[in-house]
Amino acid sequence: MTVLLEAEGVAVRLGGREIVHHGDLALRAGELLAIVGPNGAGKSTLVRAAGGMLRPSAGTVRWGGEDLRGLGPRRLARLRAFVPQRPHVPAGVTVRDAVTIGRSAQLRPLQRPTAADRAAVDEALERAQAAVFADRELTTLSGGELQRVQLAVGLAQGAPTLIADEPTSALDLGATATMARLLRGLADDGLGVLLVVHDLALASAIADAVVVVEAGRTVATGRPDAVLTADRLARTWQVDAALTADPGGRTALHVDWLGDRAPSPDPDAAAPGGPPPPNGEGARP
Ligand SMILES: Nc1ncnc2c1ncn2[C@@H]1O[C@H](COP(=O)(O)OP(=O)(O)OP(=O)(O)O)[C@@H](O)[C@H]1O
Numbered sequence: 001m002t003v004l005l006e007a008e009g010v011a012v013r014l015g016g017r018e019i020v021h022h023g024d025l026a027l028r029a030g031e032l033l034a035i036v037g038p039n040g041a042g043k044s045t046l047v048r049a050a051g052g053m054l055r056p057s058a059g060t061v062r063w064g065g066e067d068l069r070g071l072g073p074r075r076l077a078r079l080r081a082f083v084p085q086r087p088h089v090p091a092g093v094t095v096r097d098a099v100t101i102g103r104s105a106q107l108r109p110l111q112r113p114t115a116a117d118r119a120a121v122d123e124a125l126e127r128a129q130a131a132v133f134a135d136r137e138l139t140t141l142s143g144g145e146l147q148r149v150q151l152a153v154g155l156a157q158g159a160p161t162l163i164a165d166e167p168t169s170a171l172d173l174g175a176t177a178t179m180a181r182l183l184r185g186l187a188d189d190g191l192g193v194l195l196v197v198h199d200l201a202l203a204s205a206i207a208d209a210v211v212v213v214e215a216g217r218t219v220a221t222g223r224p225d226a227v228l229t230a231d232r233l234a235r236t237w238q239v240d241a242a243l244t245a246d247p248g249g250r251t252a253l254h255v256d257w258l259g260d261r262a263p264s265p266d267p268d269a270a271a272p273g274g275p276p277p278p279n280g281e282g283a284r285p
Pocket residue numbers: 014015019037038039040041042043044045046
């Protein structure tokens with residue numbers, strides 16, 4: 001499979017401190033790669049650096065084998081679409097306008113959209129289930145509606161890679177399932193899909209591989225069932241939990257929500273004589 005994106009040893013500094021210390025990832029055509037990890041671990045920062053929105057302070061990012069530093073904004077816009085976690089929502093812009101602007105990556109400067117471009121905008125609106133809001137202004141949409149529109153903007157761009165930062169965070173269950181099918185379908189159609197996501201059951205159901213980011217480092221990569229073990233959930237998220245999958249493809253995350261069996265992040269802070277953590281992770285000698 002064609003390698004679309006490779007990031008090696010990426011570090012990113014923001015606000016005077018290093019946020020990402022070491023990020024490695026590779027994305028191939030036809031692959032859905034999920035980036036998972038706790039709040040503040042550096043997932044968004046890593047994918048923004050990989051997508052060329054932030055400049056790494058160390059390491060390399062290559063798109064189609066070419067160093068990111070040699071790619072101008074127009075080339076980059078044709079290589080990848082980015083669906084941000086917190087989009088800028090300008091006043092007075094309709095959904096169709098926004099998606100048409102997304103399409104402009106495929107146009108030469110000052111070129112007017114053709115009938116094919118307008119068809120691509122319509123198709124993106126349909127696929128993201130945003131056509132029903134096409135004539136509404138962005139500022140009038142709910143959070144979930146806006147997420148679907150953002151995906152439509154990304155799809156209209158027509159790039160072979162889609163990077164989406166938590167595209168389901170504001171969606172209800174049905175809309176999440178629709179988004180999951182859409183993202184998986186895009187990968188099955190040959191796109192590379194890089195997804196930042198907190199829902200581990202969803203990630204394990206749709207991703208070919210997951211990358212775990214913890215405290216600014218990519219600490220594990222591989223098939224979801226091989227990586228998202230109870231041991232990993234305890235170590236990285238400090239919970240006693242297990243992911244299960246049934247033969248029909250339904251996945252579930254079983255969490256001991258109220259238990260106190262998760263390992264303490266600070267072994268010295270653990271209650272003396274408290275129950276042991278799962279799998280012995282973090283146990284004191
Ligand atoms: N511009 C910035 N200046 C300073 N610190 C920043 C900046 N952007 C992000 N950070 C910090 O970097 C850390 C990583 O942020 P990032 O958004 O990459 O994490 P994340 O893993 O995507 O988190 P979440 O799951 O909560 O969205 C956080 O502690 C955040 O506060």
